[in-house]
Amino acid sequence: MAADSFINWSLLSLSAPGWGGVLLQGFLHSIEIAIGGYALGLVLGVGGAFGKLYGGPILRDLLECYTTIVRAVPELVLILLLYYAGTDLLNQLLGAAGFGPVDISGLMAGIFVIGVVQGAYSTEVLRGAIKAVPAGQIEAARAYGMSPVKVLRRITLPAMLPYAIPGLANLWLIATKDTALLAVVGFSELTLVTRQAAGATKAYFLFFCAAGTLYLALTLVSNVFIGIIERHARRGFAEQR
């Protein structure tokens, strides 16, 4: 077997006979879902962390149940459950409100599913970070007569960021990789598209390695930005050895 038939690079070309364009389209979908899910997760996480730290006993216990379940059940199972339950629930709500059933776009469902999972993770990360803020700083802000929202905006959130950023950075990397799980529910993100391309052309190694390179590139590029953000957030901190 000649070397040029072993690796058929033209399969990766961007235009029609090649699958490169399809792969990049899937990659774009993956990034979209990762960004959307991560953002939704952050919103849920801020709410969850503050609820867990300052909420009433019932709210605290309910949030504890949420984070425990998400951290004890495989993402794959959660994604399936949330995917079916989420779309079903929405359609039933719409049905009850007198609208017909709608076809929920895979993108929205994916963002919702990844966001709920990420929300539990970032709840835990942010809770740890908020607890690391010296209590005296928050007490001082209260003593100045700041309202709780103002304390949050001016003191707690900025002061906890240096503690939260390493964990949140890891969560971003996990979000990008968790999007691959949506392949199981048939959403055409990078991993599923790769499998389809590989199955159609029988060039399994080429396509899976190409997709791996794309994921790895995303991780490495993210790492560069994370390094910059981390240095910026930690300025003024004593250098730890």
Next chain:
Amino acid sequence: MTDETTHALAFTPEDLPEKGSFLKPHRIVLMLVFAALVVAVAVFMRWDWLPRYLPRLGSGILVSLAMLFGTAILGFLLAVPLGLAQVTGPWFLKAPARVFCTIIRGTPLLLQLWLLYYGLGSLFPQFPWIRHSFLWPYLREAWPYGVAALTISFAAYEGEVMRGAFAGVPAGELEAARAYGMRRWTMFRRIWLPRAIHRALPTLNGETVLQLKSTPLVATITVVDVYAVISKVRQETYLTYEPLLLLALIYMCLTGILVVAFRYFENRIPTRGA
């Protein structure tokens, strides 16, 4: 991955409730509400398929557990040299170990699994000497690829953990060992490795729970673990929620048992100041 992130991703022994402080009035109300919910689920949803599938579910759980413990042990055995190479190895060991960890940690496990199963699996039959080797009956099955992918992934994540743990053992302890005249291997076996494992233990526990959460992926390459059994139930009974709820419950129980066992073992190891 830092210790805190593992904790954020996996249910760990630190999350177990303290004795005594658990039962409070509002908790009893919440538990009653929850019990009512469970009763409603049991009464109003269809569970008549359950007895028929119980034996298969049992064997599925065993396959999942075998996958978990097999890959965790194999992966840890690989992780120790990976971590050690990154801490003290010469450059020609250090660089490949780092590249390996970066690549595996930078790509999704599902992709690695499919690369091994579909990629390698389609490549092997082209070589006659592989088909005639004693390994061929195993290579035709799916589970070796699942074990390989899960082991590699666990090794890469744990290699990073062990790197930090090896580097974190105080230099004075190693110097003391050397001053006693221990040879390098003796020092590694008696001081460095036990201290590193001790330091890494909480993270390793969390990572093992994470590994349990990764095992259902092998169902996508036709290994019949508990997830695959549930998928089969869903296909055959056309039910959506009941099997998935049961599956979530099964995984929660498995995680719970694992975490309780870890706490038991952690408490048996004396730790200064804890």
